Amino acid sequence: MSVKPGTAADLVYRIFDLQRAxxxxxxxxxxGQDTGVxxxxxxxxxxxxxxxATQLAERLGVSAPVLSxxxxxxxxxxxxxxxxxPLDGRAQLVALSASGIEKLRTIENQRTAxxxxxxxxxxxxxxxxxxxxxxxxxxxxRTAARAKTAGATNTTTVAEE
Numbered sequence: 674m675s676v677k678p679g680t681a682a683d684l685v686y687r688i689f690d691l692q693r694a695x696x697x698x699x700x701x702x703x704x705g706q707d708t709g710v711x712x713x714x715x716x717x718x719x720x721x722x723x724x725x726a727t728q729l730a731e732r733l734g735v736s737a738p739v740l741s742x743x744x745x746x747x748x749x750x751x752x753x754x755x756x757x758x759p760l761d762g763r764a765q766l767v768a769l770s771a772s773g774i775e776k777l778r779t780i781e782n783q784r785t786a787x788x789x790x791x792x793x794x795x796x797x798x799x800x801x802x803x804x805x806x807x808x809x810x811x812x813x814x815r816t817a818a819r820a821k822t823a824g825a826t827n828t829t830t831v832a833e834e
Contacts, residue, residue, distance in 0.1 A: 702787055707750060713780055715743045716769070719753055720777045723768035752776050 676684070699710045708716065718729055730740040744767055747753040752773035758764040769777060792800060 698787065698791070702783065708747075708752075708776070708780070712743055712747060715740065716747060716752060716773065716777050716780070719747075719767055720769050720774070723766050725758060725764050726767055727764070729767060747773070 696710070699713075714733065715729070718732055726740055726744060727737060729744075730737050733740065735743075744753060744755070748755065751770055753767055754770045754773075755765045755767050758766050
């Protein structure tokens, strides 16, 4: 089953519209805080588990120098810690500190409360269905991106030729 071009175009528009709306809400919620939206995003990914900075940069879709500045700022604020990678002494592993764990928990609680307040006219079913649809969309996009990154493979066998 394939998605029609008009439907795909509408979906692209809706995704960008959603991104704009989320940015507006996020921007209004970070005023006066010590971590902006970008740093909160980095904090969230670091919170998923200790990893190399290069892996974080790849997952976030940012360059290594940009991530390095974000990590340095989060480290200065006491939210992340770095240590040498035992498997490769040239690399560093990044993880949340105790205060970083607490900061991330606070941010996520604030975001949850904000969204809950903004969706007062939604039913629980609406929210659950949307969450499942967004999860499916994200998984499809990640799978396609990984396949594209890996490059096209020729799966034709000699028997098929």
